Amino acid sequence: MPSLERPTTHHPPLPGPSVGSASRLAGSASVLVRDLLVGPRRPATVVARGPAATYLDVDGRLLAVVASGGVRLPCALVLTAGSPVPVRTGAVVSVGEGVMGAGSRGTTTEIVVARWFDPRVRVDRYDGAAVAHLARVVRARAGADPSLPAGAAGRLAADLGAAAGPAEIVADLVGRGAGLTPSGDDLLAGALAALRAVRSPAAGGLAAAIGALVRLRTTRLSAALLEAAGEAAVVPEAEAVILALAAGPRRVEGAALRLLALGHTSGWHLAAGLAVGAAHALAAAAGGPDDAAARPVALAGGGLAGRPAVLAGAGAPGRADGAR
Amino acid sequence: MTELVRVEPGRYHDSVTLMRASAAAGDVPGVDTVIAAMATELNRALLDDAGFPAPDAGPDDLVIAVRAGHAAAADQALHVIEGALAERARPPQSGAATRVPPHTVEAAASRAPEAPVVVVSVPGPHAYVEAAAALRAGRHAMVFSDGVDLAAEVALKREAAARGRLVMGPDCGTVILAGVGLGFANVVVPGPVGIVAASGTGAQQLCCLLDGAGIGVRHVLGVGGRDLSAAVGGASALAALALLDDEPTVEVIALVSKPPAPEVAAAVAAAAAACATPVVLAPVGPGQPTLTVVAARVADVLGVAFPEPASSRPEVAAGPRPGPLLGLFSGGTNCLEATAVVEEVLGPVRSNVHPDPAWRVPADHRAEGDHVLLDLGDDELTAGRPHPMIDPAPVAERLVAASSGEGGAGGAGEVGGARGAGVVVLDVVLGHGAHPDPAAVLAPPLAGAREAGVATVVALVGTAGDRQGLGRQARSLVDAGAVVHRSVAAAAAEAASLVATARSTR
Amino acid sequence: MIADDRVPWGDGTRADDLADLLVPPAAVITVGAPTLDEALAAQGVATVPVDWRPPPAASRAAVVALTARPGTDEANRTAVERMAAVRPQLVDVTPAAEAVGIGRHQLLHAGPPVDWDAASGPLRGAIVGACLYEGWAGTPHEAEALAASSAIELSPCHDHGCAGPMAGIVSPSMPLWTVTDGNGRTCRSTLNEGLGKVLRYGAFGPAVTERLAWMQRVLGPALAAALRRHGPVDAGSLIASMVAMGDEGHNRNRAGTSLLVRALAPDLVRTVDDGGRSAGEVADVLAFVDSNDHFLLNVVMASAKLVADAGAGVQGSTVVVTMARNGTQFGIRVSGTGDRWFTAPATVPDGLFLGGFGPGDANPDIGDSAITETVGLGGFAMAAAPAIVQLVGGGVDDAADWTELMYQLTVSEHPRWTIPALGFRGVPFGIDALRVVRTGIAPIINTGMAGRVAGTGQVGAGLVRPPLPCFAAALDALAEVDPPAPAPSAAPATVEGGPS
16 A cells, blocks of 8 residues: 655645735635636625625625635535635625635735535435424424514415415515524525425426515525525535435434524524425425315414414324323 | 334433434324333323333333334334434533544544544555444445455445445545545536546546536545455445435446456446436446546536547657657556557557556566556555655656666666657646645656657646646646646557657658 | 354444435544545545554454454443343342351452462462451461461452452451342452551551451441341442542542441441440441541442443453452453453552652552443543542543543443533443454553552552553454354355455
8 A cells, every 4th residue: 555645855835826925725615606716817895794704796696705614505615724814894805716815915815615515405305204304393493583474484385385376475575584694585495495406396486486576675695595595505404404304204303403503593494494395395296286285284383473383294193292 | 003112221311302202203104102201200100191001110211112003113113213312322522522532433433423434544454444343333434545355345345235334445546425525536516427436546537527528526436446356246336326326416427447347247237227327337448438438428428518628738849759658657547548548559568557467567677669558556666655646756757767768668767778768658646635736746857858859748637626726737747848638548649649650750 | 254244234233325425524534544634624524533553463363353253243232231231239248258158268369360479569468467367377477478388278359259459358257248230140349448557458467457357346247237227229329329429439439438328327326226236336337437438449349340240251242341450460351251361460550659658669550449440430430530630640631531532442331320521421331352452542440559568558549551462362362262153044155264
């Protein structure tokens, strides 16, 4: 076996620009923003900053530069180690030729892409028991944002199968709630991604309804995440739940708990959205969307904005509840 | 109706965990009642209320009671409970865990329940024990180590099959999992291609050719060079094939290997035919399509264009002076493929890894006038030395010797009397694990070769994303006088034609 | 032989599918070249590198053979499950003559077998002291002559269902604790004499003899009477409680001793009414126990032996069921090799010394008390007893680190003896000789140190590691014995030969 030790002789450092004190960081980047990163170098504007991420506008699209250990957004360049260069909002950096560069006059930082990840998830079908179990986990944790309309998840579930389509509930939800990613958007993103991951026909209508409103009604980041959800591209915590929903009930619990731990309320709304979307896709595959709407099941009192909400198709078999 | 009550003396889980496990099992279709609880007085009463017989258990004991419509549902409920309890059984991370490193694969696995794979690169004789530990901890194993006993490989793969895990290796140099490279691997964009590889450098060449055509590779599952031998029977290759076939994002599968043993070839062909995903078989060797042709076929299956792989050449090419061809390869499959291509032009050549033992020569072979193609990454040459992909110094040394006019093809500097090479073909492999700037090491001897009238042709195996910088490496090599191809087959063909031209114009 | 394909790997650990491989790995475990670990880190992948060292060349064949043997894991699980199922109960105190059937000129000692010629200073001192106590000799000189003449028959405590601390001498008149498992198995240990010049540390003379005589006359019968009134004391639960209260059960037994006294005190006092015992004698008993923080140690040792013995005799198991030292040799016994001892010269502990003593005064490691480590207590449970570092040296973090390291050598964790500071994780349980040899990491033992000169007594306390050759020899022997009977199958092995 060859030695895997590096040769002791001196070799030149990694080739790169040797302007002033240039530092070079590595990161992993989403294929959804690959065209931005590998295209010609161009200016990008810092539009927002959070504790673990800096958000850039590149040609009207959003690129998140995320600190090591931060949430791996579907439009992110995640640093291998450390945090993004501190740049103020409004500053202009450069993006392209495989790197993001920031700084000026002697001190520059470049982030090179060391690997690509694909945030898009694709499964063949969902498992009924797994979807039911996700619904149970979600409703066991009351996490709904009180500023959402009552029974939002249930209405979304019902309207996905309704003849009129989901436009009305979507209009009620887009941009609703606090934070960089409003809760209403999280719910919609979860449902959309769950539908798109199995290439459900219902995804198209939902995406269209969302797309009509997204640019005007919500934050840049949330709009980018909804756009990604339309390609079934999600954060890894949500991806794990979708894969678990396809594999059977065994891994749902662990995956769901990890998703629920995300953000203040984002995880819960994403999970609820996934449950709605997956239940619809499952019921539609079994007997058409009408069936899905016809078998509503209570999603726990107070689970969503103080009223009994309804989850389509998440029917649990009868059992002695004294057991728990 | 099936009813079962299981008592596990002394097993403890907290009530929240047990309630969650009960709830999960209750969702299994056909299950009526599930109670998983410590047998406290309260819970015993609960069991009684639910109509279960009183268990012989106390407050320190775990009771699992299931009532279901049929036995299979009850079994599934137990399965779900065990899964939920296992999920919770992660040991808490104490401060000590950050100070005391894991000394065994088992210890590392218990600390990292989320790690799906163990990379084993301990010396060959020890690899079996560590890889077996990985499988028994429920992980897949990538065995980079070579020098692993054949019986050990068979035993590992048999155990892996029984445990539903995959053994990648031994002697597996390249694995890519959804864009993450393990071992020697190039920076690829996850795309529609999955590769099963019994040849690491073959997989790298294929990845890079596809990358050059804008086609992304999602997974490369290495299986080890011996996997398709009769003794191993393609155990890992067949498992990997099935795995990729089930992966919805993989639209075409390529299987790269040396030609398999005949009985294994039949099994592989049958398995490939049974796949729902199209499979392109790519055995490398004499009479087989080159990996460049394979890449074009993959593109064809995907319905996208496959432009001829890029090449660049210096403004003023050297020589070539008359003399034999010398091949210096760090990738074994590159050497094999180049040998097959060159032989179509020049007739049989000698190699330390020649498929035909009659043409196999030691690496210090020095018969005057012989064309020699060497795999410098071969075990015999690298034992205890860095692999030439990690440190191209051995390539540089032999290039200097061959250009000096003192050595025969393949000879080192001390070889006297024979004439030097007329043309040298070599590969330069970029990516994770490879040297940070191989062109910097090779440019001086390449320039020296040009001055001596030796023509040099380089197969540059890399992607645009590789940290060494594909464009920079190509420019440095061209500036030093080498013709640079992305395709190994194209480099070998040009080298062979240069030799033939020099011969005919002599 | 590496390939035994007669037995499928059907131990229920089959994963349900392989697909967990086809997402970017959340983390990768690496063992071997750091280069490959670094390449992953450069891609932003979390890695868990194993600090791997090759096992000694001489043990390689045994390590491979036992790893490849399909029954090894199952045999170890069986051994450990049997051990974990034991619920020791403290039931009685009985004279040794009656309890283990030893008579005139017969003594038990700690560790593997040893004779007078090979015995170290403290063991010889304790033999002399026991001869004086039993009245077999009138002077130390006579006692030495008697022992040197081979008139005294010596045999290991472990061969008689006993475990003795330090020199471990058991003579016919000594009262012994009796611990049972409720299923007919019994283990015993002497009553703890306290600290200072005591027989178990090799001291002898009138003070030692007087104390032993009082223990025989007053202490033993009083405890026996109290225990019989009280009924069995659940020693297993007592151990669980003491570990939760900061004892590790070997060098720290303060909480456990108090718990035992608390449980027995009412019945002890009532024995005065039963007659035959004065209130003053009961008060003496309570004062004696109060003066001795190690009083419970011997109960823990007997309980530990009961637990460890349950794991013995499982064919093919590499679980260690005895670790014991006689002051000259360290010996271990392993589940799959029966009563056979594997020994190597004992080493001198490393630790803190009393008064004017120094390392030159310490005898090599001695005593059966390492039976506590054999079942996950003592050095293995140091994370539960950070105060122990005041006695054995080091910082509080070291205590936690030792336990963390020991988890890497054990098959399992004790289901009921749990460490609060580790989130109620069970103590490391079931030492695997195979892992000891694979890693080259020896178990850690908390121990007292006896003076090397007979008659000195205790000189300090500290940490000691067993010599690794014991474990290597045990592994070689295990690799030679027949593997566990495989499931019958008509298919012959298809792959022959062993590893290169």
